[in-house]
Amino acid sequence: MSINGGVAVKLVNLTKYYGKFLAVDHLNLEIYDREIFGFLGPNGAGKSTTLLMITTVLRPSEGTAYVYGVDIRKDPDRVRQMVGIAFQDPKLYWVHTPYEILYWHARVCGYSSSEARQVVKEVLTRFDMWEARRKRAFELSGGMRKRVEIAKVFIQRPRLAIFDEPTAQIDVSGKHMIWEMIKELRDEGSTIILATNELYEADVLSDRVGIIYKGRIAALGTPQELKDTIPGGDVLEIDLDRPPSDEVVRRIEAEPEIVEVRRMNQRIRMYLNRVEEVLPRILAMLMESGYRVKRVDMREPTLDDVFLHYTGVKLVKEE
Ligand SMILES: Nc1ncnc2c1ncn2[C@@H]1O[C@H](COP(=O)(O)OP(=O)(O)OP(=O)(O)O)[C@@H](O)[C@H]1O
Numbered sequence: 001m002s003i004n005g006g007v008a009v010k011l012v013n014l015t016k017y018y019g020k021f022l023a024v025d026h027l028n029l030e031i032y033d034r035e036i037f038g039f040l041g042p043n044g045a046g047k048s049t050t051l052l053m054i055t056t057v058l059r060p061s062e063g064t065a066y067v068y069g070v071d072i073r074k075d076p077d078r079v080r081q082m083v084g085i086a087f088q089d090p091k092l093y094w095v096h097t098p099y100e101i102l103y104w105h106a107r108v109c110g111y112s113s114s115e116a117r118q119v120v121k122e123v124l125t126r127f128d129m130w131e132a133r134r135k136r137a138f139e140l141s142g143g144m145r146k147r148v149e150i151a152k153v154f155i156q157r158p159r160l161a162i163f164d165e166p167t168a169q170i171d172v173s174g175k176h177m178i179w180e181m182i183k184e185l186r187d188e189g190s191t192i193i194l195a196t197n198e199l200y201e202a203d204v205l206s207d208r209v210g211i212i213y214k215g216r217i218a219a220l221g222t223p224q225e226l227k228d229t230i231p232g233g234d235v236l237e238i239d240l241d242r243p244p245s246d247e248v249v250r251r252i253e254a255e256p257e258i259v260e261v262r263r264m265n266q267r268i269r270m271y272l273n274r275v276e277e278v279l280p281r282i283l284a285m286l287m288e289s290g291y292r293v294k295r296v297d298m299r300e301p302t303l304d305d306v307f308l309h310y311t312g313v314k315l316v317k318e319e
């Protein structure tokens, strides 16, 4: 992506204070042309504030951003022509229907009336909103309202498309539909910025992820690169027929690739490197010591493990 396309968005010391509170702290970041960039962070991290500055809704306190080379502070009108955003909390006009909202949006985006009718029908159908097209906005459910907001971006098909927590109120099949459409939009040439606090969404959709925490970028890379940077990056769990002895735990800890061992009743959880080399030795040792192995589970680290590693806090509460 970086190789073909160059830079779509460049943040230079981008900063926002609300009063004395520093919400976005001197961000420096490049988002590449035609990538899906996931902005992952917990509530209050500064995601929306950053996106609202990029879209010229909020003015930065310090620093700036460039959208395809255009400075958001110097030429906001030109920036707005290139950018479309689906807001986290859509504010629809209450008296209008989904059909009217999208039809007028299409006209503003330059479609003729017959083209507008066609594209609105296509998008409403795809969003499973055709039947609800004549409901008034106050009669829509939260998820339906969100669908209308997101649909606007798919009508506009902007060069830079920004989605602020697009699937937060959306049901499972709706999520998959929106993820597919976001990928199609990227494949057709748009650059996508996606703010989310959902690990799975960031992981499956993003070409690169920036983890944002307290207004700063804590980590940046492809999901795989990020997972690979964690020491003890493989997770191995073994269930035994009885709780392991101290001796067994000590012998596991003595393995050079083991970073951490946790004992939970009959289960041993290990954070380690090169699990494929270590696992046979551990299994042999357990069997020699007279244990029966009831279950072995290996998993890759998740972005939650990455988040924990870089911020010291977990994004998801332990079950
Ligand atoms: N209009 C405002 N006035 C004062 N403080 C604000 C305002 N908007 C946001 N903040 C504060 O700025 C910080 C960042 O908020 P922001 O909405 O950018 O976070 P976020 O990452 O989008 O969170 P979420 O996942 O909840 O949407 C928070 O501490 C928030 O309380």
Ligand SMILES: [Mg+2]
Pocket: 047, 048, 049, 088, 164
């Ligand atoms: Mg937000």
